[in-house]
Amino acid sequence: xxxxxxxxxxxxxxxxxxxxxxxxxxxxxxxxxxxxxxxxxxxxxxxxxxxxxxxxxxxxxxxxxxxxxxxxxxxxxxxxxxxxxxxxxxxxxxxxxxxxxxxxxxxxxxxxxxxxxxxxxxxxxxxxxxxxxxxxxxxxxxxxxxxxxxxxxxxxxxxxxxxxxxxxxxxxxxxxxxxxxxxxxxxxxxxxxxxxxxxxxxxxxxxxxxxxxxxxxxxxxxxxxxxxxxxxxxxxxxxxxxxxxxxxxxxxxxxxxxxxxxxxxxxxxxxxxxxxxxxxxxxxxxxxxxxxxxxxxxxxxxxxxxxxxxxxxxxxxxxxxxxxxxxxxxxxxxxxxxxxxxxxxxxxxxxxxxxxxxxxxxxxxxxxxxxxxxxxxxxxxxxxxxxxxxxxxxxxxxxxxxxxxxxxxxxxxxxxxxxxxxxxxxxxxxxxxxxxxxxxxxxxxxxxxxxxxxxxxxxxxxxxxxxxxxxx
Numbered sequence: 147x148x149x150x151x152x153x154x155x156x157x158x159x160x161x162x163x164x165x166x167x168x169x170x171x172x173x174x175x176x177x178x179x180x181x182x183x184x185x186x187x188x189x190x191x192x193x194x195x196x197x198x199x200x201x202x203x204x205x206x207x208x209x210x211x212x213x214x215x216x217x218x219x220x221x222x223x224x225x226x227x228x229x230x231x232x233x234x235x236x237x238x239x240x241x242x243x244x245x246x247x248x249x250x251x252x253x254x255x256x257x258x259x260x261x262x263x264x265x266x267x268x269x270x271x272x273x274x275x276x277x278x279x280x281x282x283x284x285x286x287x288x289x290x291x292x293x294x295x296x297x298x299x300x301x302x303x304x305x306x307x308x309x310x311x312x313x314x315x316x317x318x319x320x321x322x323x324x325x326x327x328x329x330x331x332x333x334x335x336x337x338x339x340x341x342x343x344x345x346x347x348x349x350x351x352x353x354x355x356x357x358x359x360x361x362x363x364x365x366x367x368x369x370x371x372x373x374x375x376x377x378x379x380x381x382x383x384x385x386x387x388x389x390x391x392x393x394x395x396x397x398x399x400x401x402x403x404x405x406x407x408x409x410x411x412x413x414x415x416x417x418x419x420x421x422x423x424x425x426x427x428x429x430x431x432x433x434x435x436x437x438x439x440x441x442x443x444x445x446x447x448x449x450x451x452x453x454x455x456x457x458x459x460x461x462x463x464x465x466x467x468x469x470x471x472x473x474x475x476x477x478x479x480x481x482x483x484x485x486x487x488x489x490x491x492x493x494x495x496x497x498x499x500x501x502x503x504x505x506x507x508x509x510x511x512x513x514x515x516x517x518x519x520x521x522x523x524x525x526x527x528x529x530x531x532x533x534x535x536x537x538x539x540x541x542x543x544x545x546x547x548x549x550x551x552x553x554x555x556x557x558x559x560x561x562x563x564x565x566x567x568x569x570x571x572x573x574x575x576x577x578x579x580x581x582x583x584x585x586x587x588x589x590x591x592x593x594x595x596x597x598x599x600x601x602x603x604x605x606x607x608x609x610x611x612x613x614x615x616x617x618x
Contacts, residue, residue: 530580
């Protein structure tokens with residue numbers, strides 16, 4: 147089947163997208179080490195590349211694999227997961243030695259063999275590194291629906307993280323769980339103030355994600371007692387620290403106080419989706435307030451990856467214009483003519499006070515993910531076609547993007563209206579499609595569906611493995 151072919155009316159974004167996916171294909175393989183800070187494009191002048199060119203799990207490896215899922219490149223993402231799984235015993239030994247628990251955490255900065263390299267202690271030895279990595283195991287399961295992977299890798303990894311978090315946590319005077327020490331990369335840099343007595347929204351989001359998905363996957367595998375246990379522990383953690391005007395805080399009682407490049411306090415919005423636009427008015431207000439407040443602090447100390455991450459969040463907020471603005475700024479101000487992300491603003495237009503030019507790849511790959519989020523979303527269980535494109539994108543199309551549930555989707559929008567959707571069920575099963583044909587009667591091929599069901603706001607289809615469905 148033809149891989150992703152995307153046509154955008156914005157030629158700058160289209161060109162940058164293809165360059166990013168080319169880089170991803172060049173840097174990722176199933177049987178090679180993960181994407182490091184510079185991957186195959188290391189320094190060739192006899193010196194170490196920036197930040198030693200090592201593996202940073204502060205956000206660098208995580209963002210680098212975002213486009214693998216919708217981009218239909220799970221085979222290339224396997225290199226990361228295979229490396230992590232092979233190093234799991236090293237990480238478990240580290241967890242026991244450093245944190246004094248069973249289960250699984252891992253260093254935030256590692257060597258090729260998985261050993262800790264050091265760095266700012268709040269992220270190099272942070273308490274939730276393996277939890278963020280665990281999202282990649284979860285997403286691989288959801289986008290592939292490979293039950294062997296679920297049984298042999300996804301659930302075992304997430305379960306091991308849950309065991310560790312259960313053992314390391316304590317309870318406060320109100321009976322709510324907390325971490326002994328918490329942080330929010332890279333708030334307060336490497337100072338003593340970077341440690342919090344109360345659990346930060348960053349750590350809390352990853353903890354709540356871990357126990358939620360541990361319960362979900364245990365239930366999927368029929369481990370009812372495990373599912374009940376993880377659900378009960380999830381209920382013992384507090385709610386997020388939220389301000390009525392500023393949205394998500396860094397930690398209880400502390401908002402983000404200055405412009406900052408790392409949106410760690412907004413993890414619950416993206417990439418974890420615990421607070422989501424689809425959940426209704428309350429979540430929408432939190433998302434709106436959080437993004438508005440983030441913008442009010444200015445972009446003085448943002449890097450290029452801040453803009454590409456913002457593009458993803460704007461898409462999740464169904465703000466196509468905002469996503470385009472953020473992604474265009476990334477492409478025009480934070481990339482060299484060869485398309486590589488160089489962290490600092492190269493345009494001289496004041497988009498950031500960082501003007502240096504050490505290149506790292508996570509910003510490039512997060513950009514590609516932002517484009518995909520504009521075109522297709524499925525993280526809520528409902529597939530949405532063109533959910534976050536600007537109103538003036540009258541003609542746009544994509545081929546063979548992948549959704550959760552292992553459906554391969556192609557779609558066309560012509561003169562402002564969706565004209566065709568093709569769905570290839572790689573594994574079969576039920577798909578829920580937000581109806582993209584609100585003002586005309588669609589036709590369907592490849593499945594029998596009554597007219598009332600075809601015209602419903604959400605079209606429910608029982609698919610057969612390998613049998614394509616066409617709506618137009």
